[in-house]
Amino acid sequence: MDKLEIIKELNVLFQDVLKKGEVKLAIESTTDDVEGWDSLTNMLIINTIEKKYSIKFGFREIIKLKNVGDLCNAIIKKAA
Amino acid sequence: MSFISICFTILFICSIVLFYALPKSQKLILLVSSFIFIGYYHIAFLAIAVGIAMITYFAGRMIATADNDKKAGWLLLSSILLLVFIWLALRHPWIVPKSIYLFPLGISFYSFQALSYLIDIYWGDEKPERNVWDFLIYMLFFMKFLSGPIERSGDFLPQIKGEKTFDYDIVSFGLKLIVIGLFKKVVIADNMAPYIDNMYAGMHTASGVQLLMTCLLYPIQLYTDFSGYTDIAIGGAAMFGLKLAPNFDRPFISKSTSELWRRWHMSLSFWVRDYVYIPLTSVTRRMGLTGISFSLIITFTALGLWHGAGWNFVVYGLIQGVIITYEMLTTGLHKRMANAMGQSFYNSVFIIRTYLLYAVSLVFFRAESLSDATYLISHISLQVNSKWNEINIGMPDRNTLVCSITFVLLMVFEHYNQDNNLIKVISKKPTAVRWIVYYIIVLILFIYGAFNTDTFVYLQF
DSSP: OOHHHHHHHHHHHHHHHHTTTTOOOOOOOOTTTTTTTTTHHHHHHHHHHHHTTTTOOOOHHHHHOOOHHHHHHHHHHHHH | OOOSSSHHHHHHHHHHHHHOOOOGGGGHHHHHHHOOOOOOOOHHHHHHHHHHHHHHHHHHHHHHHSSSSSHHHHHHHHHOOOOOOOHHHHHHHHSGGGGOOOOOOHHHHHHHHHHHHHHHHHHSOOOOOOOOOHHHHHOOOOTTTTTOOOOOOHHHHHHHHSSSOHHHHHHHHOOOOHHHHHHIIIIIHHHHHHHHHHHHHTTTTSSSHHHHHHHHHHHHHHHHHHHHHHHHHHHHHHHHTTOOOOSSOOOGOOSSSSHTTTTSSSSHHHHHHHIIIIIHHHHGGGHHHHHHHHHHHHHHHHHHHOOOOHHHHEEEEHHHHHHHHHHTTTHHHHHHHHHHHHHHHHHHHHHHHHHHHHHHHHHHHHHHSSSHHHHHTOOOSSOOOSSSGGGGTTHHHHHHOOOOOOOOHHHHHHHHHHGHHHHHHHHOOOHHHHHHHHHHHHHHHHHOOOOOOOOOOOOOO
16 A cells, blocks of 8 residues: 555545545645544544554554644554 | 733833843743732732642653653643642632632633643653743743633743844734734723623613623623733733734634634633543544544533533533534535525624524623523513613613724724734834824723723633
8 A cells, every 4th residue: 555545545535524525635735725624523534544444543643643644654554 | 910000011011121121131031020920919829820830840851751651641640630639629619718718810721731731741742841940931921821822832932942132023013912902902891891790790680682782792892801811912922022822813703613613712722622622532533423522512511611610611611512513413514505505695694693602602601600691591582671772781872882883993903904914014004104093093092991990801710
């Protein structure tokens, strides 16, 4: 799994959770760049990611995730 | 020592003059000014604040140097429990006899600052401060001591490391912000406050329409009072070259209650988001929407309880949590409504709806008890006791006009002053234009200002 592949999957996952037509994430995307991705929806996204990739994040790992790039790295590390 | 007092003005002017005249002693001047400011209220307030600051300072260093994560976790937990115990014991006098009890001003604000400092160290987001004097300034700096903003150590501490040189633009910007804050407080808030207070004190004899107007006007009084205080705090700090966190961002244009809480008392709502809501949702996230809803309701109830231990504050917080949960669960519906109604019409309707819901919830915040709050809400109507002029809740026509016109002007000003653009634009106008604007504002301040009180609503928390 590389980052681009994960971002493609995350685009679909974000669309489902945020109930949006189209989401285009980039490595540097943060909550400021994606409408609807905020503190209310963030944990729903994390939970859906955990289910999709069969991984589990610790609380301190979650709070270290600052952008989509961090999220991809964490998924790659956990799923390896 | 209130911000609106001769003593504070003298202390502030002396501190500013000495701060720039003696650049090598800037930290000493900030610390001594803060000690005088706090000790002037009561020497015990100073002792308590210094005590809590020192506990936090040493706890932070111990957490950072703990041998392992488990020990650091225990140290954090014990420090949090100790700080929360002290806060609860002093905030609600169930330990100290009521006869000798004095509420230590600012304790809710600096205790929360202490908690965020320790948690950030444990999470590895911040390093513990080595310099005890710098740490004391972070905890006790007089411009934010009484009612915040609740500062994060990572934002504040780096700012006090260097020597500050006099910057005319920053100092004059700070001064302008202080004048805007004073304007909000004495021209709007204090011209309304006595009449809203009267309505709450005599609600059982007030007419339905008076109760309706009391409910509708209180958010304006609270906003102009608290954001006025905050402008003075941020402006005063800016004059020392220190940038404090913003606390308000035009809350009355919010289209939802969740947006309102990103614009209202931001330093507190971001605090509860980061240190209560996010940890809670990380535990409950596997329950999906139910877990998130549960966390939201617990978080906002805690936010309500931060204001006081009454059931009215529980209900105030609960209302926010329930509305935000509803909004989160109906995101799709709101998108469809916006499409069907047209974005502009949708925005107008939901700005009004958000204001009305917040106004009703604030009745629980303002009332002395749950029964008073439910009485007021249940007796709201369009009925008058005798005349229609009861609609002005007893305010003289002069006050009604002053408050209405200046509040509309304030809303227009805030609309065009996003990121302080308007202040900067006015600063670049020719001298004659600028001074005409300044004179008009100061004249309105002194002619129409109500200098009958020196207290602020949030001093009680």
